[in-house]
Amino acid sequence: MKYFKYLKNSSSFYIISGLAFGLAVLSLVAIHRYNNSLRDTLNTVESINLKEDDIKKEITQIDTLIKYFQDNFGVREKEINSERLILQALDDMKTHLNNASINISRFEEAPGVRQLSVEIKIPVNGYRTIIDYVNYIESFSLPKFRIKNLMIIKEETGGVVLDIQGGFVIPLKANS
Numbered sequence: 001m002k003y004f005k006y007l008k009n010s011s012s013f014y015i016i017s018g019l020a021f022g023l024a025v026l027s028l029v030a031i032h033r034y035n036n037s038l039r040d041t042l043n044t045v046e047s048i049n050l051k052e053d054d055i056k057k058e059i060t061q062i063d064t065l066i067k068y069f070q071d072n073f074g075v076r077e078k079e080i081n082s083e084r085l086i087l088q089a090l091d092d093m094k095t096h097l098n099n100a101s102i103n104i105s106r107f108e109e110a111p112g113v114r115q116l117s118v119e120i121k122i123p124v125n126g127y128r129t130i131i132d133y134v135n136y137i138e139s140f141s142l143p144k145f146r147i148k149n150l151m152i153i154k155e156e157t158g159g160v161v162l163d164i165q166g167g168f169v170i171p172l173k174a175n176s
Helices: 002-073 082-096 127-138
Strands: 101-110 113-124 144-154 160-171
Touching (some): 082 101, 113 127, 127 160
Antiparallel strands (some): 113 160, 144 160
C-alpha cells in the first residue's frame, strides 16, 4: 500500500512535469521550424541579391545596345526607319564586297516585312572565297539577308562568277 500512497501523492508532480516536458518539446519543434523558415528566407534574399546584380548587368547591356542602334542606325523607340537600316546594310555590303556588281530593285512590302531585292555578281577564284562571301552575306541580322538563288557561273574568258539573288528583309513595326 505504500506504493499506492506514494503514487497518489506524486502523480500530480508527474503530470505537471510531463506537461512541462511536452510543452518544452513542442516549443523546440516550433523553434526548429522557425529556424528553418528563417534560413530559407535568408537564402532567398541572398539569391535575389545575386540575381539583382545579373539583372543590372543585363539592363546595362540592353541600354548600351539601344544607344548603339540609336546612334548608328537612327532607330528610335517610336519609329524604326527600315529603309535607312537596309540602305546602311547595303552600303556596308558594297564596301566589303568591293569587286562585286550589286544591282537592286525598289522597296517592296510583304505581310509584316519590308524588303529590297538584291542581285550580287562577284568574281571568285576558289571554293574558300565562295564560302567566305556567302558567310559574310548570311551574317546580316538586322536587316536579314535572305538568299533566294545561288549560282556559280563559268565565263567564256575562264573566270568564275558567283551570282547571288536575294534581298534584305526587315520586319515592320506591328500596329498597337
